Amino acid sequence: MTSTHHLGEQGTSRLRSHVAGELERTRRRSAALTDAVDEADLVRQHSPLMSPLVWDLAHIGSQEEIWLVRDVGGIPAIRPDIDDLYDAFQHKRCDRPQLPLLGPAEARGYVRTVREKVLDVLDRTPLEGRRLVERAFAFGMIVQHEQQHDETMLATHQLRDGPPALVEEPTPAAPADAAALPLEVAVPGGPFVMGTSTEPWALDNERPAHEVFVDDFLIDTTPVTNGRFLEFVDAGGYDDPRWWSAAGWAYRQRADLRAPRFWRRDGDRWLRRRFGHVEPVPPDEPVVHVSFHEAEAFAAWAGKRLPTEQEWEKAARFDPRSGRSRRYPWGDEDPGPEHANLGQRHLRPAPAGAYPAGAAPCGARQLIGDVWEWTATDFLPYPGFAAFPYREYSEVFFGPEHKVLRGGSFGTDASACRGTFRNWDFPIRRQIFAGVRCARTPAPDEIG
Numbered sequence: 001m002t003s004t005h006h007l008g009e010q011g012t013s014r015l016r017s018h019v020a021g022e023l024e025r026t027r028r029r030s031a032a033l034t035d036a037v038d039e040a041d042l043v044r045q046h047s048p049l050m051s052p053l054v055w056d057l058a059h060i061g062s063q064e065e066i067w068l069v070r071d072v073g074g075i076p077a078i079r080p081d082i083d084d085l086y087d088a089f090q091h092k093r094c095d096r097p098q099l100p101l102l103g104p105a106e107a108r109g110y111v112r113t114v115r116e117k118v119l120d121v122l123d124r125t126p127l128e129g130r131r132l133v134e135r136a137f138a139f140g141m142i143v144q145h146e147q148q149h150d151e152t153m154l155a156t157h158q159l160r161d162g163p164p165a166l167v168e169e170p171t172p173a174a175p176a177d178a179a180a181l182p183l184e185v186a187v188p189g190g191p192f193v194m195g196t197s198t199e200p201w202a203l204d205n206e207r208p209a210h211e212v213f214v215d216d217f218l219i220d221t222t223p224v225t226n227g228r229f230l231e232f233v234d235a236g237g238y239d240d241p242r243w244w245s246a247a248g249w250a251y252r253q254r255a256d257l258r259a260p261r262f263w264r265r266d267g268d269r270w271l272r273r274r275f276g277h278v279e280p281v282p283p284d285e286p287v288v289h290v291s292f293h294e295a296e297a298f299a300a301w302a303g304k305r306l307p308t309e310q311e312w313e314k315a316a317r318f319d320p321r322s323g324r325s326r327r328y329p330w331g332d333e334d335p336g337p338e339h340a341n342l343g344q345r346h347l348r349p350a351p352a353g354a355y356p357a358g359a360a361p362c363g364a365r366q367l368i369g370d371v372w373e374w375t376a377t378d379f380l381p382y383p384g385f386a387a388f389p390y391r392e393y394s395e396v397f398f399g400p401e402h403k404v405l406r407g408g409s410f411g412t413d414a415s416a417c418r419g420t421f422r423n424w425d426f427p428i429r430r431q432i433f434a435g436v437r438c439a440r441t442p443a444p445d446e447i448g
Helices: 008-035 039-043 053-072 093-098 104-124 134-159 226-234 246-255 292-301 309-317
Strands: 184-187 190-194 210-214 217-220 263-266 269-274 277-280 372-379 399-406 423-425
Touching (some): 008 053, 008 134, 039 053, 184 309
Antiparallel strands (some): 184 217, 372 399, 399 423
8 A cells, every 4th residue: 555645646546546456345345245134143142152143243343433434424323322232342242142232134235335435435535634534544454354354253164053155266286396395484583574564454563663673583484274173173282281271271171172173083084164065074174263272282283383473574574685574575566366275265274385486585484375374472572562543452351361363364354464463362162263383492403
């Protein structure tokens, strides 16, 4: 995204066109996720962990109205009566089905009306002079917000019972060199710039850019595969408290964990349920639907550990030749289909080793897309953090209760994923599209 400073009318016009395209592209995804099922499925709660799909749809419209219609546009409220209904902090997900929610037809009509007004606001709003609109930030924030809820709705689809409802493209095969890749790559220690102060649509918890020193470490070349994770399962990893933290072992016992979520044993093989399909667990795909506790236990069993957030970002962004941090592992250009498995094109991770064009300078692959990767780091603010434009996006979640995830998944849109993007969740969460990549501290003289 290019700044509107000194671009003049033509540059501002291009930016408006880009924003309009992103809003429309995002809305097509929201429509596809909600049009794929009938009204009964839209209003049903498929899991107490998730909202009914119709709540997510109207919430998307409510946030768009509050920020772009009322705040940016200065237009009187369309539906002030529903603000509390769709305030995520007012009502727990498990309680939302009991609320007087908008029905499917009314929710669709509401988001359509909001969008019509937003496009008018976009046409007449100067995209500079006020921080909220500088370089179309508020519009980008809303695009990312909707895409984040689209990924949440995708997770709800995974939790619903019934036949497949979503359309997917075939995933790419692993490249010819995948089998020859080293198991891990070395990242020499030293300083690098973490976070960003220049990415136009970066959210507050990604800011500001700051220098961090990281010691030498090694990190897995690819995310951990199902086949490798199955070795942990078969070795009795879920039954051995040696590999688990105290909190992790207590959770494993309480929840009776035996394998990643959606796996089930069928004789001498394992099957998984994936968006209505039941299929053998593919050994070469990255494991998905594991909690932080499972990821941490696997890493301990493997003689490794989870990477810190700082290590993960250095592996993903730092270019030792230039000494600078890139926007993405492959460079500064926006993600293309050759770089990463993003945007719900495929409803599964690609085989480990895929997307060589998306490799980082250190040689690690699939750091963006496929599966969110748990890190060992608590979700905390960067030095110099300032909440913007509201505390409830990041600040209220800071603390040891949440662990940071990085990199995005096959269900994450490119607009809501970059080398600095930070996700977070409770360490017990398994319904999210999360996997694991291990790291370790080298032995003396192992990294020259």
